[in-house]
Amino acid sequence: MHPKLQARTLTRTFGTTHALGPLDLTVTPGEFVCVVGPSGCGKSTLLRIAAGLTRPSTGTLEIRTTSRRPAAMIFQDYGIYDWKTVLANVRFGLDIQKTPRKEANTRARDWLARMGLADFADAYPSALSGGMRQRVAIARALAVEPEVLLMDEPFAALDAQLRTILQDELLELTQTTNTTTLFITHSLEEAIVLGDRVLVMSARPGRVIAERRPPFERPRTGEIRDTPEFSSLKGELWDLLRGEVQQEAVPA
Secondary structure, eight states, X not given: OOOSEEEEEEEEEETTEEEEEEEEXXXXXXXXXXXXXXXXXXXXXXXXXXXXXXXXXXXXXXXXXXXXXXXXXXXXXXOOOTTSOHHHHHHHHHHHTTOOHHHHHHHHHHXXXXXXXXXXXXXXXXXXXXXXXXXXXXXXXXXXXXXXXXXXXXXXXXXXXXXXXXXXXXXXXXXXXXXXXXEEESOHHHHXXXXXXXXXXXXXXXXXXXXEOOSOOSSOOGGGGXXXXXXXXXXXXXHHHXXXXXXXXXXX
């Protein structure tokens, strides 16, 4: 089976700052991979390289897909357009693909319905809560039926209760669509709930220092948070991560 996403000896330097790597990474079709690490370890840089927004300094990152819309990215700050209606935001990628307007509207409305936003199609983002805006961003990304979904801490700005709800919604959606996903997060809980694999990154320059596979069959639900296995893995990951966080906090 060919990987959907593969990075080989990937590095990125900004001026004199060695931000990332060398890093090797393989994501197989349909796999949900979560990356955790301390602030400034290069997690977001990795995702921006995958999205084609930043070039690597050395090494390669390839996404192997067959469609016209190989990857879609969801940002922490929603990345939706304030001057477009909710429907127009969700339809945006389809418009770029030159999908016929009738079909594009139908697909956009279908995703709004799936995200519980059907009644807000004609509203503008300013009228929505943070959680609703992030649902719009997710609907926009999934409406184009991407082969790869790139998510950069999409729930970081939300309160704990809403974050839990959206984690569970994303879990259900990605298990239904079987979309290959690379997900960046600070939250160990989020990584364990969502991921087939959890990769732990070191302090800058970010490298993968550990990999764990949450011991939960799919399809799974958020109820796994209440299991001893969940608590045990969260503790194990924190033990791995604690030293890297402390290292990052020490002034150079």
